[in-house]
Amino acid sequence: MNLTRFSPVLTVAAISFLSLPAQAFSIGGNSSYTSNGLPTExxxxxxxxxxDxxxxxxxSNPSALNIGSLLLEGTLGEFGVTDxxxxxxxxxxxxxxxxxxxxxTFNLNASETVLFGFxxxxxxxxxxELSGDIIDLDGNILGTAVGSLSSVQSDNQIGNFFIDLEGTPINPETTDSQSVPGPSLLFGLIVLAISALWQPTKKLPE
Structure with a gap:
């Protein structure tokens, strides 16, 4: 079984290739799922x-960056897909x-319109698409954020995950920069970028 591990260099290249909107907080990673249907974590x-x-x-400390787990629920349709x-x-x-x-920290709002397929x-x-609040460590709201998250996995490869946030400060006077709204990531472009940039680096026995 061939497994493709996520490469930070490839991630940066892939996201740059997609020409993300200005003021976007972009994170990539490897995704994994507890089951091949719903519910799955x-x-x-x-x-x-x-x-960018x-x-x-x-x-400031890349090793401290962390994305939590996400429990997806629902019922798959006839063809194994639901929106x-x-x-x-x-x-x-x-x-x-x-x-x-x-x-x-980023507090994620609930969503009921998630495209899911296996x-x-x-x-x-x-x-x-996603939204939520940006909170300081004392629980005060610093701003809000909207954006998108996407993940793709094919064959027996480790999945690749991308999240993109655009922040709006609660108090605009605290920064000279402005949040520039932009569209969600085009999932087809993500698939193309991943296909072009995935590179097997490790082989595990069947």
Whole structure:
């Protein structure tokens, strides 16, 4: 069985290739799932920040960056796909970053319009818009954020995960930069970028 491990260098290249909107906080990683259907729990490992000129979000200690697990629920359709999978709100879904120079966490709002598919036990896709609050370590709201998360896995390869956030400060006077709204990541472009950049680095016995 061939497993492809996520490479930070490839992640940065892939996200740059997609020409993300300005002021985007972009993170990539490896995704894994507890089952090949719903419900399933999505976990992310090997998180890496892809700097793209954003001046609001920073990561001073890359090893501290963490994305929590996400329980996806719902019922798959006849062809193993649904656009109505759901997840509940999650406190501290993303940790280990700074917003406007302050240590912060991202609290994820619940969603009920998640595209989820697992066809033939070999091709997994996940795509969702997301929103939430950016909180300092004392529980104060520093800002809000909207964006998207996507994941893709094919054959027996380790899945790749991407999340992209655009932040809006509660107090705009605390920063000279402005959040520039932009569209969600185009999932097809992600698939193309991953296909172009995946590179097997480790082989495990069957």
């Amino acid at each position: 999505l976990s992310v490992n090997n998180e890496v920040h892809a700097p 000129g954003d001046t609001q979000f920073t990561v 109505n999978s759901i997840y509940t709100s999650i406190s501290s879904y993303i940790t280990g970053f700074q917003f406007l120079g302050e240590e912060a 066809a033939n036990g070999s091709i997994f896709t996940l795509d969702s």
